[in-house]
Amino acid sequence: GAGVSQSPSNKVTEKGKDVELRCDPISGHTALYWYRQSLGQGLEFLIYFQGNSAPDKSGLPSDRFSAERTGGSVSTLTIQRTQQEDSAVYLCASSLGTGREQYFGPGTRLTVT
């Protein structure tokens, strides 16, 4: 079946511009996570959605970052006024629930010039 998909796969943007990254989770998965991974570094948690509960935004690095999940399915991560330090791979994952294994999408490689 279809896995987690993300778009775009690559995004190059100029400093100061806004970007939107999209994640389509596996159908039926109630949990959705966003992570950021810089080159050679570990996974940095950004935000977590679980069903209809309020999202856990504790990992968002600044108020320039926001995310929403519409209809319990597709999610969009928005970065406003991008900075060079935002350059990283942004990974989305979904799971059947909090205590279940996560399935990762291929990621969006963001480059801010």
Added chain:
Amino acid sequence: GQNIDQPTEMTATEGAIVQINCTYQTSGFNGLFWYQQHAGEAPTFLSYNVLDGLEEKGRFSSFLSRSKGYSYLLLKELQMKDSASYLCAPLDQKVTFGTGTKLQVIP
């Protein structure tokens, strides 16, 4: 919060056995995951332990001791394709990933 500690890098020989250790401190505990991540790719699930003891799955096994805040991933009959990063990820309210152990398998 969570504190996760695993070695940064390890090297092992093809055909050998390697053990990757992870110690963690969490405010709550609801299980521990291990993930594999090849360079340039997304992580993939390897194992999940919620009770103490060893879980075996083919060449890979994972061990958990909740009282010690300790887990390890055991890889047997190493193959070149096992060269990857291995991420320890304890779960309390949500999963938190360690920085990973980069394993290099050499001939």
